[in-house]
Amino acid sequence: PGNTNEIIVTDPGTYTLLVTNVNNGCTAEQSVEISQDVTLPEATIANPETITCANNTVTLDGSGSSFGAGYDIQWSSTNGNFVSGTGGLNPVVNEPGTYNLLITNLANGCTEEASVVVDENTELPEANAGIAMTLTCEFPELTLQGSGSTGPEFEYQWSGPGIVSGGNTPTPVIDQPGTYDLLVTNLTNSCTATSSVTIDQDIQAPVADAGTTAELSCTLTSLTLDGSGSSSGPQYAYLWTTVNGNILSGEDTPAPTINAPGTYTLVVTNLNNGCTSESEVVITEDDDLPEVNIAQAAPITCVVDEVTLDGSASVSGPNFQYLWTTNNGNIVSGANTPNPVVNAPGTYLLTITNLQTSCSNSESVVVDDQTALPAVEAGTSDALTCAQTSLSLDGNGSAAGANYTYQWTGPGIVSGETSLTPVVNAPGTYQLLVTNTLTGCTNTDEVIVPEDVVLPSVNIA
Incomplete structure (x- = not known):
């Protein structure tokens, strides 16, 4: 109240105290000037950085705030976290949240507050x-x-x-x-x-095993390769190939059948991983065929009705068997020898078998037929007359050549009895014999020479 010696004021201004002596009515007064200091301190915080995976702490920046001995600094947060520096204007924080700065002017007790939100971007990628x-x-x-x-x-x-x-x-x-x-x-x-x-x-490779070498022979003309040492099971595939042999069947199995010598390659594939392995086996052949050699055969002729064939240049010995056969000739004897006797033209086949290996080889020879009769033609003849007492016969229609001979027989051969045109002077039958000197074959023909010597009748009266 204003009638006491102490009052409380709330506004600046001049305040006067009047004191009155109630006994004598005397007064005295004195004035006092009340000033006002309500200047607020500055509190400001710059926009902070964002907490990230690379930047897990942030330094707050309150440097724009009032600072000094006359000011009190107080940082606070209900959902963040201070690492250090809360006594200054640049504290370090490591959590997102709202951060508050309270600045107090110690001289007048005025305060100012600022707040800032620290964001966080730490979302992980996928x-x-x-x-x-x-x-x-x-x-x-x-x-x-x-x-x-x-x-x-x-x-x-x-x-x-x-x-x-x-x-x-x-x-x-x-x-x-x-x-x-x-x-x-x-x-x-x-x-x-x-x-x-x-x-x-x-990348485990399968096992490929083409087996051991084997040998074809004249009795073993085909065989089965043995790839059983290779990996087996439904996950494995097999393929046999050859560039110089021959696969009859089973090229996609472990055991193919082959019938020719050569190198055979087995490729085994693991179907689960595509890995392959290969193996080779060499198949040989005992093809040492016996040698068959037949000399040229003599022909069957009119004078030679049996011929001995000659296979003596062929291989010989106790291990070899001879067999002569024919479809159109005739073997008289020796069909199991190198030199059989035959008596008919035709083709003769000699087969020689090696009894140890069962290998056989054959060769043939032709026996020609040279029994054809030579052509003979004694011709025709004119008649002998009183005016023509001799004439020449004509055998020119007969076979001719260096290997032919001629022989005429008859009652009146004057000359040329060994030629095709002999001269005769007597009637009768004349025979021409033609002989092929190479084959001994002969043929004959006849001609009759007539005679007309009937004298005319002469009668003189």
């Missing part, structure tokens, strides 16, 4: 290295099936023992077994995520 796979002989390179967050702000980086290409893409190509790590980075907050995948390798 990273998936994909499914596990296996390198094989069929697939010596694989493309990993990675995935993750997409967009221009995301970066991919693979690490591992055998990256061929695409190491900064979701799907790199690799060629080695091992563990492959995918690192996905969000370039805006430097947050990363990782994922791993293990790549196995199956």
Whole structure:
């Protein structure tokens, strides 16, 4: 109240105290000037950085606030966290939240407060290295099936023992077994995520065993190869090939049938991994055929009705068997010897068999037929007359040549009895014998020479 010696004022201004002596009515007064100091301190906080995976602490900036001995600084937060520096204007925080700065002017007790929100961007990207796979002989390179967050702000980086290409893409190509790590980075907050995948390798080659060498012979003309020492089971495939032999059947089995000498190659494939192995076997052949050699045969002629064939230049010995056969001739004797006797023209086949190997070889010879009779033609003849007492016979229609001889017989051969045109002077039958001197074959023909010598009748009266 204003009638006491002490009052409380709330406004600045001049305040006067009047004191009155109630006994004598005397007064005295004195004035006092009350000033006012309500100047607020400055409290301000700059916009803070964002807490990220790369920047996990933030320094708040209250440097624009009042500072000095006359000021008290007080930082507070209900949902953040201070690491250090709360006694100054630049504290370090490591949690998102609202941070408050209270500045007190110690001289007048005035305060000012500022608040700032520290945001956080620590969202991790997605990273998936994909499914596990296996390198094989069929697939010596694989493309990993990675995935993750997409967009221009995301970066991919693979690490591992055998990256061929695409190491900064979701799907790199690799060629080695091992563990492959995918690192996905969000370039805006430097947050990363990782994922791993293990790549196995199956390059175990199958076993290919083409077996041991074998030998074809004249009795063993085909045989079965033995690939039973190779890997077996439903996951294996077999393929036999040859460039100089011949496969009859079973080229896709472990045991094919072949019928020719040569080199045979077996390729075994593991269908699970595509790996292959191959093996070769050499098949030989005992094809030492016996030698058959027959001399040229003499022909059957009119004077030679049996011929001895000559196979004596052929192989000989107790291990060899001879057999002569014919379809159109005739063997008199010796069909099991090198020199049989035959009595008919035709083709004769000599087969010689090696009794140890059962190998046989054959050769044939032709016995010609030279029993054809020579052509003979004694011709025709004119008659002998009183005016023509001799004439020439004409055998020119007969066979002619150096190997032919001629012989005329009859009652009146004057000359040329060994030619085709003899001269005769007597009527009668004349015979021409033609002989082929090469074959001894002969043929005859006759001609009758008539005579007309009837004298005319003469009667003189």
